Amino acid sequence: MAESKSFLFANAVRALSLASREAGYEVPSFKGPPNLGEHSRTLKRNSDGSITISVVFHGRAWLSTLSDIVEGFVVANSHLERAHELRDMLWSVIEEQHLSKIAGVSIPTAA
Numbered sequence: 461m462a463e464s465k466s467f468l469f470a471n472a473v474r475a476l477s478l479a480s481r482e483a484g485y486e487v488p489s490f491k492g493p494p495n496l497g498e499h500s501r502t503l504k505r506n507s508d509g510s511i512t513i514s515v516v517f518h519g520r521a522w523l524s525t526l527s528d529i530v531e532g533f534v535v536a537n538s539h540l541e542r543a544h545e546l547r548d549m550l551w552s553v554i555e556e557q558h559l560s561k562i563a564g565v566s567i568p569t570a571a
Contacts, residue, residue, distance in 0.1 A: 463562075465525075466492075469517040472529055472559045479553045480533055485546055488513050488536035490529065501528040503535055511536045522562050526554060 473490045480487050494502035494514035504512045513532030517525045530550045534543045554560055 465517045
C-alpha cells in the first residue's frame with residue numbers, strides 16, 4: 461500500500477530536521493500547502509525570528525517536493541557562506557534514509 465504524501469512529507473521533514481539540528485544548523489518549521497496558490501513553496505519570517513516554509517506536496521512530483529524542503533533549510537541558513545555543504549548533507553540524508561522512495565519504487569540517484 462502506498463504511503464500518503466502527507467506522511468512522506470512529515471517523515472522527510474522530521475529526518476532532515478534532526479540531521480540539520482545535530483549538525484548545528486537552524487531548523488525552520490514546515491507546513492503545507494502555501495496560502496498563495498500559485499507558488500509551490502513560500503517562506504514566512506515570524507516576529508520571533510523563526511522561519512516557516514510552506515510546501516505543496518500533493519499533485520506534484522515527490523522529488524520536486526524534496527527539493528523544496530532542502531531549499532527551505534538552505535534559505536533558513538542563508539546567513540552561512542557554505543550553503544552547498546548543507547545542501548549536500550541533506551541530499552545525503554535523503555539518499556541514506558531512502559526518503560526519495562515512493563510506494564516501493566526508489567528514485568535513482570547518482571552513482
